[in-house]
Amino acid sequence: SQQGEEDPQALSIQEGENATMNCSYKTSINNLQWYRQNSGRGLVHLILIRSNEREKHSGRLRVTLDTSKKSSSLLITASRAADTASYFCATGGGTSYGKLTFGQGTILTVHP
Amino acid sequence: GAVVSQHPSRVICKSGTSVKIECRSLDFQATTMFWYRQFPKQSLMLMATSNEGSKATYEQGVEKDKFLINHASLTLSTLTVTSAHPEDSSFYICSAADRAYGYTFGSGTRLTVV
Numbered sequence: 500s501q502q503g504e505e506d507p508q509a510l511s512i513q514e515g516e517n518a519t520m521n522c523s524y525k526t527s528i529n530n531l532q533w534y535r536q537n538s539g540r541g542l543v544h545l546i547l548i549r550s551n552e553r554e555k556h557s558g559r560l561r562v563t564l565d566t567s568k569k570s571s572s573l574l575i576t577a578s579r580a581a582d583t584a585s586y587f588c589a590t591g592g593g594t595s596y597g598k599l600t601f602g603q604g605t606i607l608t609v610h611p
Numbered sequence: 612g613a614v615v616s617q618h619p620s621r622v623i624c625k626s627g628t629s630v631k632i633e634c635r636s637l638d639f640q641a642t643t644m645f646w647y648r649q650f651p652k653q654s655l656m657l658m659a660t661s662n663e664g665s666k667a668t669y670e671q672g673v674e675k676d677k678f679l680i681n682h683a684s685l686t687l688s689t690l691t692v693t694s695a696h697p698e699d700s701s702f703y704i705c706s707a708a709d710r711a712y713g714y715t716f717g718s719g720t721r722l723t724v725v
Contacts (some may be wrong), residue, residue: 532714534716539702539721541615541719542706543716544713544714544715547713581679590706591674596709596710596713597643597660598657599706601654601655602654
């Protein structure tokens with residue numbers, strides 16, 4: 500079963516707009532990661548946020564984590580058509596690099 | 612950065628035959644590799660965790676005799692789908708874990724069984 504639930508399942512926006520995706524999880528975590536997957540390809544790591552962090556930035560990406568609500572959000576600012584992809588959150592792993600559990604994912608489409 | 616090479620990227624096979632998928636860590640040693648299955652527009656579902664030199668650990672509901680995993684070296688893990696049937700058609704992705712690079716994913720294999 501999937502640890503993470505993501506919403507929305509699909510998001511369609513225009514270039515230049517911001518895209519926000521949310522992820523909820525059920526058990527306690529050490530960290531939470533966000534990945535991107537282009538259609539028919541593997542996953543690319545975007546950002547990792549630790550359980551003692553509340554917000555993290557990387558370029559146009561902003562991730563927040565609320566451990567009290569067991570939720571995280573990924574914000575992509577000033578979106579581009581090249582941002583079109585599926586985005587997944589993942590929990591698990593830890594210091595021993597064990598298995599990850601992925602959320603259901605959000606399919607983002609950015610229209611030029 | 613770390614690179615995981617997965618081959619083949621696409622394969623079409625006849626029902627009843629076996630297919631082998633390779634996953635190689637190119638510039639690092641991966642003591643642990645993971646195999647996932649993904650259906651269209653769905654998330655990744657972990658099939659098994661593969662540790663070098665030991666038997667793979669399969670997730671509940673995954674048939675170990677159907678999905679044979681071999682991790683004979685620190686840079687190579689293989690997944691063999693035995694006696695493939697159309698319902699095995701899917702996208703298979705491997706991932707390698709390393710303390711220096713975290714999790715690195717292969718580019719996936721699209722398996723179509725006809």
